[in-house]
Amino acid sequence: MTDLIAIHLTPDELDDWLAGALARNREAHLHGCADCRRLADADRALAHLLGTLPLFSPAAGFGDRVMARVEVRRRARPMAVAAALAAGLLLPMAASVGWSLANPDTLTQLLQGAGGELGRLALAAVRSSGSTLLAQPWYPWVRGLIESPARLGLVFGGTAVAYAGGVVVLRRLLALPTPRVAHVQA
Amino acid sequence: MAKPGLDLATMSDQDVVLEARAGRQAAYRELVRRYERPIFSLIYRMVRNREQAEDLSQETFVKALNAIESYRPEYKFSSWIFKIANNVSIDHLRRRELDTLSLDGSPHALTPEAIQASALQLGDRQETALEELEAKELGGEIERAIATLRPEYRSCILLRHVEGRPYEEIATMLDLPLGTVKTYIHRARGELRQALAHLRQ
Numbered sequence: 001m002t003d004l005i006a007i008h009l010t011p012d013e014l015d016d017w018l019a020g021a022l023a024r025n026r027e028a029h030l031h032g033c034a035d036c037r038r039l040a041d042a043d044r045a046l047a048h049l050l051g052t053l054p055l056f057s058p059a060a061g062f063g064d065r066v067m068a069r070v071e072v073r074r075r076a077r078p079m080a081v082a083a084a085l086a087a088g089l090l091l092p093m094a095a096s097v098g099w100s101l102a103n104p105d106t107l108t109q110l111l112q113g114a115g116g117e118l119g120r121l122a123l124a125a126v127r128s129s130g131s132t133l134l135a136q137p138w139y140p141w142v143r144g145l146i147e148s149p150a151r152l153g154l155v156f157g158g159t160a161v162a163y164a165g166g167v168v169v170l171r172r173l174l175a176l177p178t179p180r181v182a183h184v185q186a
Numbered sequence: 187m188a189k190p191g192l193d194l195a196t197m198s199d200q201d202v203v204l205e206a207r208a209g210r211q212a213a214y215r216e217l218v219r220r221y222e223r224p225i226f227s228l229i230y231r232m233v234r235n236r237e238q239a240e241d242l243s244q245e246t247f248v249k250a251l252n253a254i255e256s257y258r259p260e261y262k263f264s265s266w267i268f269k270i271a272n273n274v275s276i277d278h279l280r281r282r283e284l285d286t287l288s289l290d291g292s293p294h295a296l297t298p299e300a301i302q303a304s305a306l307q308l309g310d311r312q313e314t315a316l317e318e319l320e321a322k323e324l325g326g327e328i329e330r331a332i333a334t335l336r337p338e339y340r341s342c343i344l345l346r347h348v349e350g351r352p353y354e355e356i357a358t359m360l361d362l363p364l365g366t367v368k369t370y371i372h373r374a375r376g377e378l379r380q381a382l383a384h385l386r387q
Contacts, residue, residue: 011372050347
């Protein structure tokens with residue numbers, strides 16, 4: 001078994017020692033090894049020297065020179081956007097209600113005329129869809145299915161299971177991998 | 187202008203950034219005020235020229251502040267801006283062609299006239315005020331020892347021991363694996379120990 005006490009401190013362990021976090025058994029080596037103590041003391045002195053290096057200041061007016069080149073963009077505030085949207089919806093609604101109240105006869109005529117025309121169109125569409133459906137070759141089979149509750153239940157059950165399975169598969173396929181590395185961009 | 191009662195100096199970096207994104211010029215200025223000295227100091231020690239360091243520091247802030255919308259608040263603002271500063275410095279050092287001057291002339295000189303023209307003439311050149319300031323600020327033993335390090339080692343050791351950043355944050359800032367950062371710092375410490383050994387004797 002390798003005698004850990006005899007092995008010199010690694011650079012990582014010197015780091016740990018500087019941070020006051022060296023393992024006890026490795027402290028024992030440090031006490032007994034002049035070479036490692038010399039290295040550790042030199043590293044501590046160096047760290048102290050580096051840590052006391054001064055910060056330099058740029059020339060006066062640095063902030064002004066930077067700001068002269070920076071484009072300060074005003075982002076629209078969320079409350080202002082919400083207020084604008086609300087106004088955009090409410091004002092036309094209010095205008096519409098106001099006009100309707102001010103012109104009840106005109107409104108009634110319009111509704112009757114438009115309503116009647118729309119009703120005729122809707123009825124024609126339903127009749128056309130109905131006759132088209134009856135003419136389909138699969139219609140008798142569908143009718144048979146609807147008339148049998150057991151078969152209908154089976155079809156619905158199978159469809160629900162297939163739908164749920166499809167949702168699970170799609171979610172797995174579309175799931176994005178979680179990024180492992182902090183990524184900042186400039 | 188800041189809202190009345192809003193003391194930007196006491197707000198966290200993230201909150202000041204939010205104010206800056208809302209278009210408050212005072213918030214931009216606050217970010218410059220907080221980081222101008224650390225950023226300038228890092229770049230100055232990297233490029234060792236005050237004028238160039240000023241230009242590069244300006245470039246760093248302009249890049250950062252003009253792209254403030256792309257900053258992601260879940261990461262530290264200081265990491266982000268130091269990353270930009272380091273990239274700007276390293277790019278500058280790569281672009282800059284450093285002619286090696288020796289007392290005996292450039293190694294690229296081929297004729298006696300060219301050698302004489304490129305030889306460093308001691309004593310016949312007056313230092314400008316800026317050069318005097320540079321010599322005073324960066325002329326110390328430790329500063330000159332730092333200048334001998336490779337740029338990659340230099341930025342790592344400065345971020346670790348001058349800025350006090352943990353290894354993991356340096357790795358994020360410089361887009362390097364953690365092991366590489368540790369190796370660079372250990373090697374930088376080794377080189378600095380050797381360069382300063384005479385001071386301990």
